[in-house]
Amino acid sequence: MxxxxxxxxxxxxxxxxxxxxxxxxxxxxxxxxxxxxxxxxxxxxxxxxxxxxxxxxxxxxxxxxxxxxxxxxxxxxxxxGPPRPRGRWLKRVPAQPMPISALWPEPDQVDWAVRQVDTSWDGRLTRLSQHDFVTVGPDRGERAIRSRHVLRAEADGADRWVVIAQVDQPDRQLPVLRPLRHCTVGRLVAHPEAGLVVAELLFDRTLCRGDSIVIEHELVNRPPYPPATDCGRKFRLPVREYVLEIAFDPSVRPVECVQYRRSDGQGETVRPVEVDTGGALLGVALDIGPGSYGFRWKWPDGR
Missing domain, CATH: 1.10.260 (434 Repressor (Amino-terminal Domain))
Incomplete structure (x- = not known):
């Protein structure tokens, strides 16, 4: 043939x-x-x-x-491949998804790393829900990010999810990846000079078309902790629901907080938000991506 x-x-x-x-x-x-x-x-x-x-x-x-x-x-x-989108999602799913590296500041480095892992299922897993929970310590450093993903397979055989993490200061130690629920770590590529980690999270079962799975993992930073002035997620493909929680240590509260949302082909929209009485920021975005979503803030001394 x-x-x-x-x-x-x-x-x-x-x-x-x-x-x-x-x-x-x-x-x-x-x-x-x-x-x-x-x-x-x-x-x-x-x-x-x-x-x-x-x-x-x-x-x-x-x-x-x-x-x-x-x-x-x-x-x-x-x-x-995955079914063609219908209804309100029709305009949100790109006919030709952007490369995995497209939303990162150093795409060549990300391209090199993702070629070392299996990304063949990335476009055939529908992102039903993603939830990031970020903790910030008393020194204003980012301690960890715990992530929960609800995924649905659009073809038989889906068995992994790829995680990409990059620290802003390449001289800092790379975070430790910890699988928490329904997954284990497969191939992991560390690029310390670029501050980059790319890894496979292998599902505890192979999915058939239409099956869903919930996986959880955590990225734990090592001291000295990276200073936290913003946190968000980049979306290559649409997500029906994205939840972002940032929990600050009770001894430190940021000021001048804003929530941002950037859609593919459009500018960034920003709106002011406030830390709640429990010392946290909470954002919920529906039908987000391609693009990015998150929070930025300053500390009381202007940093």
């Missing part, structure tokens, strides 16, 4: 049909014999790329197509 035409579902289907010399009517009849009703127009749309199987009734045809076209089990299914 011509591999130049098989890097997409439509190309693979079209090439397999041509190789087998089958007409669409013959394929339609074969599917009907197995209780799967697909019109000739739909089959034509699938091989032209105008549409693809997404509904449950359409997805049921994939295995039978692989059988009649003498393709390996799961071959066509592996080329489908």
């Amino acid at each position: 011509d591999t130049a035409r098989t890097d997409t579902f439509a190309g693979a289907l079209r090439a397999a049909i041509a190789e087998r010399g089958l007409g669409l009517e013959r394929i339609r009849e074969h599917l009907a014999q197995h209780g799967v009703k697909v019109s000739l127009a739909t089959l034509s749309y699938w091989q032209s790329g105008r549409s693809r199987p997404e509904r449950r009734s359409s997805l049921a045809a994939i295995g039978h197509l692989e059988e009649i076209l003498a393709l390996p089990d799961g071959y066509l299914a592996s080329l489908l």
Whole structure:
């Protein structure tokens, strides 16, 4: 089979049909014999790329197509990728996601690091919810970030999540990555000169399409702790819900706090916020990304 035409579902289907010399009517009849009703127009749309199987009734045809076209089990299914977004998310999911390194200040260094790990599942995990909890110590240093992710697999086989962390001062020690729930550390790449850590978090089970998982991990800084004047997250792909909590030590409270939100292709929006009575900042963003979201603040002495 011509591999130049098989890097997409439509190309693979079209090439397999041509190789087998089958007409669409013959394929339609074969599917009907197995209780799967697909019109000739739909089959034509699938091989032209105008549409693809997404509904449950359409997805049921994939295995039978692989059988009649003498393709390996799961071959066509592996080329489908995540379902096309619908409704209000339609404009939020980019047709061609930006590179993983795009939102980082030194993209070449991030590119080098992510090539050492497996990022093949990154675009096939829907970010349903992400929650970061940051603690700031009495010395105004960032102690740790605990993160919780709720993810849904859009293809069979998803088994890992990639973490990227970069400290602002490269001369500081890199944070320690601690898996907390439903994951373990796989390959880890440390680049001390760039202040960069990239690591795989391996799920405790392999996901099937439609499965969800909750994973938690923590990035723990080592003294001297990096001074904290801002905290946020970069989003390469959309997240339905993002929660950011920053807990300050009772002995120190920041001033002039602002919440920022930056969307891809748009400017940054900023609004003033206040630390609550418990000494924390709380932000909740819905349908965020691509872009970034977080808080910035100053300390009483102006730093």
